[in-house]
Amino acid sequence: MSSANTIVQLPDQSTAQLPRKHYLNQELGLKSWLLTGDHKRIAMLYLFSITFFFFIGGAFASLIRLQLLTPGSDLLAPDTYNKVFSMHGIVMIFLFLVPSVPATLGNFLIPIMIGAKDLAFPKINLLSWYLFVAGGLFILAAMILGGVDTGWTFTTPLSTHYLNTHVVTAALGIFIAGFASILTGLNFIVTIHRMRAPGMTWFRLPLFVWGHYAASILMVLGTPVLAITLVLVALERTIGIGVFDPTKGGDPLLFQHLFWFYSHPAVYIMILPGMAVISEVISTFSRKRIFGYTAVAFSSVAIAIFGFFVWEHHMFIMGVSNYSALVFSLLTMLVAVPSAIKIFNWSATLYKGSITFETPMLYAFGFLGLFTIGGLTGVFLGSMGMDVHLTETYFIVAHFHFVMVGGMLMAYLAGMHFWWPKITGRMYPEAISKLAAVVTFIGFIFTFFPQFILGYLGMPRRYASYPPEFQVLNVLSTAGASILAVGYLLPMLYMPWSLKYGKIAGNNPWQATGLEWQITSPPLTENFVETPIVDHEAYDYEWLANQTEHEVKTVG
Amino acid sequence: MDSPAIATVNGEMQAEAHAHPAYLRHHFETVEQQREAASFGMWLFLLTEVMFFGGMFMAYLIYRNWYHAAFVAGSNTLNIWLGTINTAVLICSSFTMAMAVYSAEKRRRKSLVTYLILTIVLGLAFLGIKAVEYAEKFELHQVPGASFSIEQFVHPTDPKAVALAPDMAEKTQVYFSLYFAMTGMHALHMIIGISILLILVVRALGGAYTEGHMSTIENFGLYWHFVDIVWIFLFPLLYLISRYR
Numbered sequence: 001m002s003s004a005n006t007i008v009q010l011p012d013q014s015t016a017q018l019p020r021k022h023y024l025n026q027e028l029g030l031k032s033w034l035l036t037g038d039h040k041r042i043a044m045l046y047l048f049s050i051t052f053f054f055f056i057g058g059a060f061a062s063l064i065r066l067q068l069l070t071p072g073s074d075l076l077a078p079d080t081y082n083k084v085f086s087m088h089g090i091v092m093i094f095l096f097l098v099p100s101v102p103a104t105l106g107n108f109l110i111p112i113m114i115g116a117k118d119l120a121f122p123k124i125n126l127l128s129w130y131l132f133v134a135g136g137l138f139i140l141a142a143m144i145l146g147g148v149d150t151g152w153t154f155t156t157p158l159s160t161h162y163l164n165t166h167v168v169t170a171a172l173g174i175f176i177a178g179f180a181s182i183l184t185g186l187n188f189i190v191t192i193h194r195m196r197a198p199g200m201t202w203f204r205l206p207l208f209v210w211g212h213y214a215a216s217i218l219m220v221l222g223t224p225v226l227a228i229t230l231v232l233v234a235l236e237r238t239i240g241i242g243v244f245d246p247t248k249g250g251d252p253l254l255f256q257h258l259f260w261f262y263s264h265p266a267v268y269i270m271i272l273p274g275m276a277v278i279s280e281v282i283s284t285f286s287r288k289r290i291f292g293y294t295a296v297a298f299s300s301v302a303i304a305i306f307g308f309f310v311w312e313h314h315m316f317i318m319g320v321s322n323y324s325a326l327v328f329s330l331l332t333m334l335v336a337v338p339s340a341i342k343i344f345n346w347s348a349t350l351y352k353g354s355i356t357f358e359t360p361m362l363y364a365f366g367f368l369g370l371f372t373i374g375g376l377t378g379v380f381l382g383s384m385g386m387d388v389h390l391t392e393t394y395f396i397v398a399h400f401h402f403v404m405v406g407g408m409l410m411a412y413l414a415g416m417h418f419w420w421p422k423i424t425g426r427m428y429p430e431a432i433s434k435l436a437a438v439v440t441f442i443g444f445i446f447t448f449f450p451q452f453i454l455g456y457l458g459m460p461r462r463y464a465s466y467p468p469e470f471q472v473l474n475v476l477s478t479a480g481a482s483i484l485a486v487g488y489l490l491p492m493l494y495m496p497w498s499l500k501y502g503k504i505a506g507n508n509p510w511q512a513t514g515l516e517w518q519i520t521s522p523p524l525t526e527n528f529v530e531t532p533i534v535d536h537e538a539y540d541y542e543w544l545a546n547q548t549e550h551e552v553k554t555v556g
Numbered sequence: 557m558d559s560p561a562i563a564t565v566n567g568e569m570q571a572e573a574h575a576h577p578a579y580l581r582h583h584f585e586t587v588e589q590q591r592e593a594a595s596f597g598m599w600l601f602l603l604t605e606v607m608f609f610g611g612m613f614m615a616y617l618i619y620r621n622w623y624h625a626a627f628v629a630g631s632n633t634l635n636i637w638l639g640t641i642n643t644a645v646l647i648c649s650s651f652t653m654a655m656a657v658y659s660a661e662k663r664r665r666k667s668l669v670t671y672l673i674l675t676i677v678l679g680l681a682f683l684g685i686k687a688v689e690y691a692e693k694f695e696l697h698q699v700p701g702a703s704f705s706i707e708q709f710v711h712p713t714d715p716k717a718v719a720l721a722p723d724m725a726e727k728t729q730v731y732f733s734l735y736f737a738m739t740g741m742h743a744l745h746m747i748i749g750i751s752i753l754l755i756l757v758v759r760a761l762g763g764a765y766t767e768g769h770m771s772t773i774e775n776f777g778l779y780w781h782f783v784d785i786v787w788i789f790l791f792p793l794l795y796l797i798s799r800y801r
C-alpha cells in the first residue's frame with residue numbers, strides 16, 4: 001500500500017519527542033501503580049491482567065483443539081477434557097471478554113471523550129480492579145486445585161449434586177469478578193451523566209460512549225442476578241438448601257431462567273463495547289460522520305433493553321411451555337433488528353467515504369463480516385424448529401465464536417491498535433500489524449467455519465471424542481486454530497516492541513475528531529490542562545480541518 | 557490547548573467553586589457535582605441490590621404458588637413474636653440512622669456519634685434475635701440439608717396445624733431453603749452495614765461529616781434504609797402467610 005493511501009500524519013521523527021510529563025511518568029514505582037486513582041493507569045492494570053487471562057484461556061483452547069484433532073480421546077481423558085473446556089469458557093468469558101473493552105479502553109477513554117478529568121469514583125474504579133484480580137485468583141485456585149467441569153453454564157443439578165470438582169471456588173471467583181463488573185458499569189453511568197464537559201450534550205457524545213452506556217446498564221442490572229444465582233448454587237452444594245433441587249421440591253429450570261436472565265444480556269455486555277469501538281474506527285477511516293448517528297446511538301440502548309427479554313431462547317429444548325417459547329422466539333428476532341441497524345449504518349458510512357486501510361480498519365472489516373454471519377446464525381437459532389436440530393451441537397459453538405471472537409475480539413484488537421498511539425505515545429509497526437490482522441481473519445475462518453458444518457451434520461458440543469466421519473472438518477478447524485494463534489501472538493510481540501522503537505505518534509496521528517485526539521499522547525494525568533468547552537457534533541471533520549489551520553505547533 | 561473550540565471554562569463555573577474546600581476531590585468542578593454524583597451512584601447501587609434480591613423474590617413467587625400448603629405450614633412454624641420484635645428493632649434503627657443524618661446536617665458531632673452507635677446496637681440486637689430464631693430451626697429439624705425431618709408436618713403435634721401429605725411436606729424444604737437464603741442474605745447485608753457503621757463512628761469521632769460534607773453519611777443512610785425495606789418485605793412474605801387460621 002502506498003503512502004498516498006493513508007491518513008496517518010506523524011510529526012517529523014527527527015525532532016519529535018514524547019511530552020515531558022504524562023500519566024505514565026507522573027509518578028514512578030510499583031506503589032504508585034497499585035494505589036493509583038487515575039483511570040488511565042487503572043486501565044493499564046486491567047490490560048495486563050486480562051492479557052494474562054487471555055493467554056490462560058488460549059492455552060485451554062489449544063488443548064481442546066489438539067484433543068479434537070483425532071476422533072478418539074487420545075490426548076486427554078474425557079473428564080479432563082470436561083475440565084479443559086469448562087476452564088476455557090469461564091476464563092474467556094468472565095475474565096477476558098466481559099472486562100475486555102470496557103475495563104481497558106472504556107476506562108481510559110470515557111472520561112477523556114466527555115471532557116472530564118477522571119471517572120466519577122476513582123477509588124471505586126481501583127477497587128473494581130482489585131475485585132477482578134481477587135475473582136481471577138479464586139478461579140485460578142479452582143484450576144490449580146483440580147479444576148471444575150460444569151461448563152461455563154454451571155448447569156444444576158450437575159453442578160450442585162453430581163460433580164466432585166471445585167465448583168464453589170470457581171463460582172465464588174465469578175461472584176467476586178461480577179462485582180468488579182457491576183462497579184465498572186456503575187462508575188460509567190454516573191460519569192456519563194454527571195461529568196460531561198460544558199457543551200457536551202448527549203447527542204454530541206461519541207458513539208463509543210453510547211455503546212458503553214448501554215453495556216453499563218446491562219452490567220448494573222444483570223450481573224447481580226448472576227451473583228444471587230451462584231450464591232444459591234453454592235449454598236445448595238455446601239449446606240444443602242434446595243431451591244434448585246428436585247428432591248426437595250426445587251426446580252432446576254428455575255436455575256436456567258435465572259442464569260440466562262444474566263447470561264443472555266451478558267453477551268451484549270460483551271458485544272456492545274466492541275460495537276462502540278467499531279463506530280469510532282469506521283468513522284475515522286472513512287472520514288465521515290457515522291451515518292444515522294441517532295439511530296446507532298439508540299440501537300445500543302434498544303439492544304440493552306430488548307436484551308433482557310430473550311433469555312429463554314437458550315432453553316427451547318428444556319421443557320418450557322410452547323407458548324412462551326413462541327414469544328421468546330419472536331423477541332429474539334426483534335433483538336437482531338438493532339444489531340442490523342448498526343451494520344447497515346456502518347455500511348452506509350463506508351459508502352462514498354474516503355476509505356483507507358490502516359490496521360484498525362482491517363480489524364473493523366473483519367468484525368463487520370464475522371459479526372454479520374454470527375448474528376444471522378443467531379437468528380437461525382432463535383427460530384424454534386431450527387434450534388431443536390442445532391442446539392447443543394457445534395453450530396452453537398460456531399455461532400457464539402463468530403460473535404464473540406470474530407466480533408468482539410476483532411473489535412478489541414481494532415480498538416487496541418487504534419488507541420495505542422494515544423495510550424503509549426508511539427505507533428505500532430505498520431506492515432506486520434496489517435499482516436497480523438489478515439492472519440487473524442484467515443485463521444478465524446478456518447477455525448470456526450467448519451464448525452457450522454459439523455454442527456449442522458450433528459456433531460454435539462462438549463464431548464471428548466466424535467465419530468471418525470467428522471475428522472476432516474475437525475482437522476481443518478485445528479489447523480485454522482494454529483494460524484489464529486499466530487495472529488494473536490504477533491501483537492503480543494510487536495506491541496511491547498513498539499513501546500521503545502515505535503515512531504512517535506504526536507497528538508492526532510489519524511486526524512480523528514474525538515476530544516482524546518486533541519490532547520497529548522500519552523495524556524497528562526489530569527487529561528486536560530483546562531476543562532474543554534464543546535461546540536460541535538461528534539465526527540465533525542470540517543471542524544477538525546478548521547482546527548488544523550490555526551494549529552499551534554506546541555503540545556500540551 | 558490553544559484551540560478556540562476547546563476553550564476554557566471561566567466566569568460562572570469557577571466562581572461557583574470559589575475557595576475549594578478540602579473535601580472537594582480534584583476531578584470534580586463543584587461540590588454540588590460531587591454530591592450529586594455520589595448520591596446517583598448510591599441509588600444505582602441500590603438498583604443492583606434490588607436485582608440481587610429480586611432473583612430470590614422471583615423464586616419465592618413461583619414456589620409459593622406451586623406449594624402453597626407447604627408454604628403456609630412452614631410459615632406457621634416461624635416465631636411470629638421474635639419476627640415482630642425484630643421488625644420493630646429495625647424500624648427503630650432506621651429512625652436512629654435518619655437522626656444521625658439529621659445531626660450531621662446540623663453539624664452536631666456528639667449527637668451524630670450517639671445516633672450511629674445506637675444504630676449499631678439496634679443492628680446487633682436484630683442479628684442476635686435472628687440467631688436465636690436460627691438455633692430454634694436447628695432444634696426443630698427444619699434446616700434443609702443440615703437437619704431436616706418432615707415428621708412434624710405430616711403428624712403435627714399442634715392441634716390447630718393442618719397435616720400435610722408426605723409429598724407436600726417434602727416441599728416445606730423449599731420454603732425453608734428460601735427462608736434461610738433470603739434472611740441469610742439480608743443478615744449479611746446487616747453485617748456489612750454494621751462494619752461500615754463502625755468505621756463511620758471512628759471517623760465521626762475524628763470530626764468528619766460535621767463540617768458541611770456529609771454525603772457519606774447520607775448515602776450510607778440510604779443503604780441502611782434499603783436493608784430495612786428488604787426486611788419490611790421479608791417479614792410478611794415469610795412470617796405472615798395465612799396466619800389468621
Ligand code: HEM
Binds near residue numbers: 267270313332374396
Ligand atoms: C444478533 C443477535 C443474536 C441472536 C439472535 C442470537 C441468538 C442465539 C440463540 C437463539 C442461542 C441459543 C442457541 C441454543 O442454545 O440452542 C444463542 C447462543 C449463544 N449466543 Fe447468540 N445470538 C445473537 C448474538 C450473540 C452475541 C452478540 C453474542 C456474544 C457476544 C452471542 C453469544 C452466544 C453464546 C455464548 C451462546 C451459547 C451459550 C451456551 O449455550 O453456552 N450471541 N444465540
Ligand SMILES: [Cu+2]
Binds near residue numbers: 264267310311313314
Ligand atoms: Cu442469548
